[in-house]
Amino acid sequence: MELKGEPNLGYFIVVRRSKKGLSRGTIGRVDAKTPEGDLIGMIYGGSGRLKSSGRVKKLDTYPLSQNQARLLLFVSPASRRLELLCHVQLFGAICNLAQDDIVVVKYKKDFQPCLVKNLMEVGKKDKTGQLLMLGFELELLDTAEQDSLKKKAVSLPVFSAVEIVQVVPSHLNSRQPLRIHSAADLNRNAVTRINSLPAYKSQSLKKGSIFCKEDVSNSIQVLSDCSLEVGSMAEVMSDNGMTIYGVIRWIGVPEGKKNGWAGLELDDEMTYSDNSDGMFGTKRYFTCKGNTALFVPLNQCKPDRRFQFNWSLNEIPKPPETHSVTRFKDSDNIPPVGEPEILSRLVGRMRGIQGHFNSCYLDATLFSLFTSSSACDRVFNTSADNKEGISHILKRDIVNPLRRSGFVPAESVMNFRKQLGCKSFATDEKDPEEFIAILLKDVLHLEPLLKFRSHGELSQDAYTHQIIVEKNQVGVLPSVQQLLEISLVSSDLKFEEIPSCLIVQMPRYGKKFKMFSKIITSTELDITDLLYCCSRQCFLCGRLADYDCAQCLMDHKLQPGRIKQYCSTCNTQVHIHPSRQGHAPHKLTLPDHLPADAPVQRKTMQLFAVLCINTSHYVSFVKYGPDSRSWIFFDSMADRNGDDNNGYNIPVIRACPEVADFLSQSEEELATVNLSQCTDLVQRLLGDAYMCLYQNTESPLASSMSTEVSITT
Structure with a gap:
């Protein structure tokens, strides 16, 4: 029976744990x-016996064939199962092993x-219903040791899939598929897990093997000298300074070389x-898509920093040392990621900013501000910082790597959090x-983005605006446009000037209470009627207004x-009505000589990002180009x-054009939509919106700065 075929949705493995999952x-x-x-289904215990029933969200699982x-199931502890699944190519090769294939096990x-x-x-x-575990019966390629085992009538050892660290490429013309044997088939007792094996020292091989002794010996020696294995995620610094990521598909000594090399996909x-x-x-060492294989000396490979283990609050692995001189310098200004490059550079797993220890509020905010938007593209006031200042660290360790390679490791974010000067920023969850x-104030040295003026001629400054409304002032499905207008009018506030960047905070208080279960995210804000002058x-009539x-x-x-707002004539007519005679219209301040x-x-x-929150976890939606469907979703x-x-x-970063398709409908159409039939990301955007970020595409953010320093090339 072969281990092939599409996954059967009848089985699953839990890949993330919910609060009570x-x-x-x-x-x-x-x-x-x-x-x-x-x-809803039955859960298997470590022995393969049905243990209990359970319920789990489909998004928290990964489908498996039987x-x-x-x-x-034969892999223990359970966490090691997920480690094996992360090595996609290795696990795939293990599932397709044939009789007399050569593998390498680690002991x-x-x-x-x-x-x-x-x-x-x-x-x-x-x-009934028990799922028997599967292990591999392997014959050690050490003839002396095998002869000893045969004399003692000892059965061949059985290994779990996770104990196989390398599958040697097969050159056999005909590969015999493996059949599943029970203990009774081979006249042996029920197999038990192999927890210890003798240490085999000899490198001699089984006679008749298609691999010579030197080939496998070199491969084993290379593996012994390096922590990297076939199936490991690795990174290499290319000659032009770019970090290249891939999966090791082969390790050994190729023809014409003396030292160990690695073949990466x-x-x-x-x-x-x-x-x-x-x-x-x-010579062919493995097979993959054209132009995706790279062979390099093994000592130039480093473990992929994105997949480092044993992280703690104060101990995060440092990026591996590189052997090539990078083309980019700390002071280089990397432009925002353009629309044509977003999907290839950013979408996928281990993309964006890696979260670590209550950092999601910061990850989502930085990703929204700096990935592809030009709203915050002229923000680094280097005159206020030396070369080791915090704005320099932000650009060097977060903004430039995010734009250049599409990934920022958690270590860089933690270093930036520690530089903010308050211990709680490195340990606690904060509000965006x-x-x-x-x-904006202490790191980038920006003046407040928003300048408000009331009819009483009082000026107010702010970096963000918290919407405050009464629930009876809007319908059950309000838009950001409606909420902003009502909030400012009710507070007797107008924008003194067009903001370069407008960050609007939705009417929710704390992490749980939401005044509205759903809010329509307006993709465009018309602020004409919210400007002071x-x-x-x-x-009513459409002519120039004099009063509001x-x-x-x-x-x-x-x-x-x-x-x-009314012209003089309409203002008089409207307020003649008995119900409005007590109103006090305000004379508008208009530009001179109009x-x-x-x-x-x-x-x-224009909307360029939305921060969302659900159960204390922040994520973001980002619009990355002029096309209305150019949206991505980010979760650190x-x-x-x-x-x-x-x-x-x-x-993880996902493309989500369906968000734009939904928001492109009119407010009348949106009011009649059955939200339960929408995709999970659309529901998340409508139900969890916390902050909406808008930019003035005609006015750069630098107008708010005391000193303008462009970070674009």
Whole structure:
């Protein structure tokens, strides 16, 4: 029976744990699905016996075929199952092993070559529904030791899938698929897990093997001298200074070389002259897509910093040393990521800013501000910082790497958090508005982005605006446009000038209370009627307005919730009505020498990011180009490898054009949409919006700075 085929949705493994969910690495069988999309099924214990029933969200699981589930059940502890799944190519090769394939197993500090003989069912089937575990019966390629085992009539050892660290490429013309044997088939007792094996020292090989002694000996020696293995994620610094990431597909000594080399299958296709499809020289060592294979000396490979283990608050692995001189310097100004490059550079796992220890508020904010938007592209006032100042660290360790390679490791973020000067920023979860104020004022030395003026001629400055409204002032599904207008009019505030960047905080208080269950995120804000000194249209006749009236805002006969401003004639007629005679309209401040028939030019701002929060966790949506469907979703802690004490977070970026498709509908159409039928990301945007970020595409942010220093090239 072969371990091939598409995954069967009848089995799953839990890849992330919710607040009250199943443990990571748990394997289960799907028996039913709820209308919400959750999975209900039986959970397997370590012996393969059904332990209990459980319920888990589908997004927290990964589908498995039955044989994949059986192989992983034999792996212990459960966290190691997820480690094996992360090595996609290695696990795929293990699932497709054939009889007499050569593999390498790791025991203590030694690597031993073996021949694959059988797939063994582990345990004794005694209950209906039990899933017997699978292990590999391997024959050690040490003839002396094997002869000794045969004389003692000792059965071949059985290994779990996680103990196989390398699958040697097969050159056999005909590969015999493995059949699954039970203990009774081979006249042996039920197999038990192999926890210890003798240390084999000899490197001699089975006679008749298609591999010579020197080939495997070199491969074993190379493995013994390096922590990297086939299936490991690695990174290499290229000659032009770019960090290249890939999966090690082969390790050994190639023809014509003396020392150990590694063959990598790269994450992205490269057009360098030495890239191939797995060929090196005249010999093929593995097979992959064209221009994605790269062969380099093993000592130039470093463990992928994105997949480091044993992180703690005060101990995060340092980036590996590089052997090449990077083309980019600390002072270089890397431009925002352009629309054509976003999907190839950013979308995927281990992309964006890696979260670590309550950092999601900061990760989501920095990603929103600096990935692709030009709103904050002229923000580094280097005259106020020396070369080791905090704004320099922000640019060097976070902004430039994010734009250049699409990834920022958690260590860089932690270093920046420590530089903020308050211990709580390095340990505690903060609100984005608190961080934004410190970022813009103390790090980037910006003047307040927002300047407000009231009719009483009082001026107010702020970096963000908190919307404050009464619930009865808007409908059940308000838009950001409606909320902003009502908030400013009710507070008797107007913008003194067009903001270069407008950060609007939704009406929710604390991390749980939301005044509105859903809010429509306006992709464009029209702030014409919210400017202090600007020409406006009469609400009734469309001519140039001279007055506005806050008391008319909620008049049920005059489109409640809409800003009311009138020309002199309409103002008189409206306020003759008995119900409005007590109103006190305000005379508008208009630009000097403005003709009565002058056309009103609308002033708009464009949405470029949305920060969302759900159960104390922040994520963000970012618009990365002029196309209306150019949206991506970012979560710095979307997944995790390892347990809570020994593991790391996996940031994920997803393209989400469906968000734009939904928001492109009119407010009337949106009001009738069945939200339960929307995608999870659309529901998340509507239900969890915390901050909406808008930019004035006609005015650079530098106008708010005391000194302008462009970071664009």
